[in-house]
Amino acid sequence: MTTTVAPQPTAATGPGPRPRRAGRLTQGANLRVGERFxxxxxVVAIVALVVMAVGWLLPFVWAVVTSFKSEASAAATPVTLLPPDGFTTDAYGNVLREGNVPLWTWNSLVTAVAITVITIAVSALAAYALARIDFAGRRWLFWLIIASIIVPPPVLIVPLFYEMLALNLVDTYWAIILPQLVHPAMVFILKKFFEQVPLELEDAARIDGAGRLRVFWSVVLPLSRPILAAVAIFVFIGAWNNFLWPFIITSDASLMTLPVGLQTVKSAYGLQYAQTMAAAVLAALPLIIVFLFFQRQIIRGFSTTGFGGQ
Incomplete structure (x- = not known):
């Protein structure tokens, strides 16, 4: 009877950690062995991003610093970043004292929120119908929406003004809100997202007895929170920054939005650099706060719609 003896482990072939192969990813670094971090x-990408970030931040920093200068320092030549006579809040005091900033901010908030909510509701319903409901003329309607994206908004100012005049809505909140509710680009974005929602989820809800609106409300919208948040931010920013239409459609000072009201304060005192920059900072401050709170939703909305290159 022959007995076979298993080979004993040696130093060369014994148990223990195997040597790492050259093609294996290093732990927690996503870098191959031999690849430099x-x-x-x-390096080129990081430098380019830093340069672009500085280029974007520099005008904002300049506006903030100038708003804390005196008018003499802001208009002095040669231009310097730091004022020789120190910083002051006189420009902000003049804007807040001479203008009705709280009322204008409230008007901007009311109109921007109303525009955002109604636009999201209308655009989401239209986008879902175009994405899921097969009706006559759907293709032509979709191409009409795409074609309307290229129409410049200033072209529609005169017809919209006569429309508001015929409806007796001039100098009202509705005159500011109604013409800004149509956003073909948002309908397009939401349609593309709704097409990515699995049909199996909607079919399962219909089997349970849910109707079309119930499926839209209980299945599609909960899955669309990232893109809805991103679209809401874009619409809100556009409505908040809109100057031309509220300036044309309102003449009552109690209905002016913040950009329009701050423009009247600046015009009353001529060209004053520090006061102009203070008004710009006050108008941009709410948008900065909104972005800081919802930046995660904006980034998630980019990634889920393919804007990030995916």
């Missing part, structure tokens, strides 16, 4: 391409 600071590769030339990575």
């Amino acid at each position: 600071a590769s030339p391409g990575r």
